[in-house]
Amino acid sequence: MQQRWTLKFYAMCLGAASMGVQILLLRQFMTVFYGNEIIIGAVLSLWLLWIGVGSYVGQRCWATKSPAQFLFPAGLFLSILSAIGVYVATKFVRLFYHIPYGEFLAYSDVVLFACWTLFLPAGLFGFLFALLARLCRDTGAHSEAAGFVYAYEALGTVIVGLLFTVMLMFFSNLVCLFTLGLLLFGLAFFLTRNKSLLAPIFLFVVVLIPPVPHKLEDYLLHKYWATVDESFRLKDWRFTRFGQASIIEWGGELFLYQNGIKVSALSNTIDNQSQAATLLVQHPNPEKILCIEGNSGGLALECAKFHLDIDVMELDGDMFRFARSHLDSVAAHAWEKSIRLFITDARRALKQKLSTWDMIILNVGAPTTAASNRYYTRRFFQLAKASLAENGVLAICFFPAGENFLGDELLELNKTLWNTLNSEFSHILALPGETATYFASNAPQSLVTSLPDIEHRYAARNPTLAHFAPSMYSYIYQNDRISEFAALLSTSPQQRLNSDFNPASYIYDFLIWHKIMRGADQTVSRVFAIPFSTVVIFLSVILIVLVFLLYFTPARWAAVQRVRLSAAIIGFCGMTFSVILLLAFQTLFGYIYAWIGVAMAVYMAGMGGASLLVTEKVMCTQSDKSLPWLLFLAGIVLLLLMPIFTLLDRLDMPPLYIGLFFMSGALIGTTFPLLCRSLTSAASRMELGTIYASDVLGGAIGAFVISSFLVPLYGFFKTVLLTTILCFTGCVLFIIRGKRIQ
Missing domain, CATH: 3.40.50.150 (Vaccinia Virus protein VP39)
Structure with a gap:
């Protein structure tokens, strides 16, 4: 019983750390990228991509051997330490790419920078997910190990999301990041059995970290503005609920900047x-x-x-x-x-x-x-x-x-x-x-x-x-x-x-x-000139080919691939909900930078609660029959989002809108343990880490494509229409799968 509670707590710590780092790095990248919400999709995409890679590597690593429990707090420490490194590196991004004074950062520069800096913290979080899933399975903590970790990880994100919404009103991003690391590593340290191996790290964290964050933040901001223009002098700075504000002295005058963009001369x-x-x-x-x-x-x-x-x-x-x-x-x-x-x-x-x-x-x-x-x-x-x-x-x-x-x-x-x-x-x-x-x-x-x-x-x-x-x-x-x-x-x-x-x-x-x-390069213009009908036809052809290929392959292998593909579709669908809801919230109410913690916490509360409920009842649930109905329901809900947004705009009630995050999170969270159950029955060996990897890979593709291409070019409704086509394809996959196995 003690072991079970320890693993539950570890899963919650993993979710809290992952969500906390994600929120803070999203806010940090927005300040570097001039407050543009497009960067949310790019960062989420790369974050999920590396989590999926880490989960897949962890699945392979622990396929034949059992990990030691002390590896979790050690890995947690390394992931948060690497996140602090990413935070510091963002202040020097202009130096990395040799951006001349006064020139803006290109979108491609920021995406490439995020790609190579996020791989370590995000990959470690994915790796730790696979580690916990193996520990749960080895100790018999739960028969559905991945669903168990997934559920308690989601509950951990709720706690830190709500906590950060309050903390970020009063403290800078870096102070919150250091506090998160100190708190979670300290709790994980006291629960582990091999304390002697982790004691030096714990002493380092407790003794040296508390006085550092504010002074480091001030130093980094001074260095950042010096890379923007050597004649800029940072006079004062402050984090608000909507971004990072700076007072810059230049040429004897004072200027107000927010998220790297000049607001006005004072x-x-x-x-x-x-x-x-x-x-x-x-x-x-x-x-x-x-x-x-x-x-x-x-x-x-x-x-x-x-x-x-x-x-x-x-x-x-x-x-x-x-x-x-x-x-x-x-x-x-x-x-x-x-x-x-x-x-x-x-x-x-x-x-x-x-x-x-x-x-x-x-x-x-x-x-x-x-x-x-x-x-x-x-x-x-x-x-x-x-x-x-x-x-x-x-x-x-x-x-x-x-x-x-x-x-x-x-x-x-x-x-x-x-x-x-x-x-x-x-x-x-x-x-x-x-x-x-x-x-x-x-x-x-x-x-x-x-x-x-x-x-x-x-x-x-x-x-x-x-x-x-x-x-x-x-x-x-x-x-x-x-x-x-x-x-x-x-x-x-x-x-x-x-x-x-x-x-x-x-x-x-x-x-x-x-x-x-980039000058008069017409490549991007041509991409953004693609008609919506062309995208629909292209996607439909690919999906039809996939359905036929899976239908005419050996039943056992096809069953596993159908589950993985459905997991990717669900990940894409979940990211559509997240990105559309975040952008619509920003449009209707104007303060997603301030409310991103609450929004993501409520979304994960719905996801974690639903996942936990289904995980506990999964043995008596017919997953192959439930999943197509859930995918169909997700598609219908997506189509109803636009009239719901219009109604909520008229009612002017943000709490009702936040309820949409909970509902969509619950809908997506219900599917994960069912997918795990379906894969367990289809695969000859345990490959639950690959389900998680497929899920986050679909989410990664969705985050990037939706925020960088679909929404800017086609708007919200056509974006959810494409996602609905994917959901209905998932329904077809499971209907065919059921018939073939029968």
Whole structure:
């Protein structure tokens, strides 16, 4: 009995360590990769791939010999130590690839870096899974060893996921990683029998580690910014619930960065006065203004000088207060006096219809991530339109464009915004420049380009601007350039709209980024031009060929391969649930960086609970009959996700959405012990580690393909449609398998 509880605890430690390291490295890679959620899929893919390799190697290693129990805490220590090494290495990724000062990291560079750095921690976790499965089988702890470890491993992930959600509000990623290692290794150490072999490691961990993390984090951040630009000086930094914020001194000025992307210059008075003067003359008589995001640099302060009531909404309150702490006393006092600040999600506030405004100013930057793209979708424009007063105007600042020329990708990106605005507003005005400014309204008298009208509106407000004069409008509002830009956007054949669940901005921003980093290479453009029908036909042909090959091979061998292939399909399906739910959560609620621990914990709670329940009842369960029904049910649930998302968006209840993570986790978790049971009956020898390897391999392929290709190119619905085809193929495999064996 004591041995059984020890192995249960080891399995929970394995899940806790794996989930904790995964969460922290995901957050770390997002900060290095500029907050882009595409990296979530790439990192998850490589993580699962190496776990699968480790599990397969472990299966082969322990096929003929039994491992010693003390190897588990030793392996746990090495896996967390290697994860700390990966964390440190991310700060020097620019040096590894000799990235010049000021140049962005390419997506391919980050993926390759993740590939060779994650193999050790992830491979060790997979290896430890196979080790525990063998220990369970040798000690008779459970007849279904892999399902047993899988279930308790999932329960361990729940604990650490919830714990980290709280800890990451107050501590940096590295502090949490060190704490996780100290806690888990200490507990595993006291449970092992061979303490003398592990005592030196334990003493090293206890004595040397506690004072290190914060000082190491500070050192690494200083080194990282020095690799971005040798003239950058890191003045201050802070981890918030939404990323890593830094104050950088450069050329005598202070700049705010979040996740490696410049948010704004602090107190950039000259540019902000010009921008405020450009925006506020596009309403005949504005009185009440809403500024959404991007106000750390002082745009709202300059708008207040037009004698207006200013409301500001910022999602990341910690970062906003962090930036304000570095303003001079005059600017800080002006904030307190002139502006009403709301720390809230602007989309959610607009849904609640708290007020109406004469102008809504959107300043979230380029739509490079789901967090920013959610403000450029048709749904957001509907919410903004409903919150505008009579003659109200929606203004969009600093949208990526070109001073005198738009490449194909930039043109399509701007055309998508133009199309989406036109779907909700009858009048659109676009000001060209290095970054474009868009105005949208349903009142024809609001938007004007005539210089006398603009100067009259400016004079009526009588603002106190030291760095702007009305004569500057002749440069900003050049009617010939405005007409040419509008004609270019109107005549472009691209008709795609940007919606919550078909985020068009992803693909165009990725193509722009690729062209900047790799030049005029057309390979990626050709890949992203593949029609959806071609993908469906290609996938269908491959699946039909596989079904026929397995049907006409020897029954025993085919039975084993069907189970492995079904495990890979289930892994792919599980990853579809995970990635789609994470991206949709980011789109609807805007804070997956903060909630990723809870989301993954709830998903694993459903998976672990269902797996444990089925593991205990597996002897009386007919797995071959249950599995096709579960695969069929998974396909149906995937098809229902889009209407469920739409309903939850209307209800505005995040807890109900979190329930989707639990339900999908339970659905996937139910299948694993059934697969183990099916393989045990089909195989002539125990190969449970290979089931785990097949499962994570399918998940690895799914994570990469879904986040890097399917979602950016085809959107959510077509992605789940392809996964549903895979699920129904799994049903066919098991129906055929049952008939053949009979």
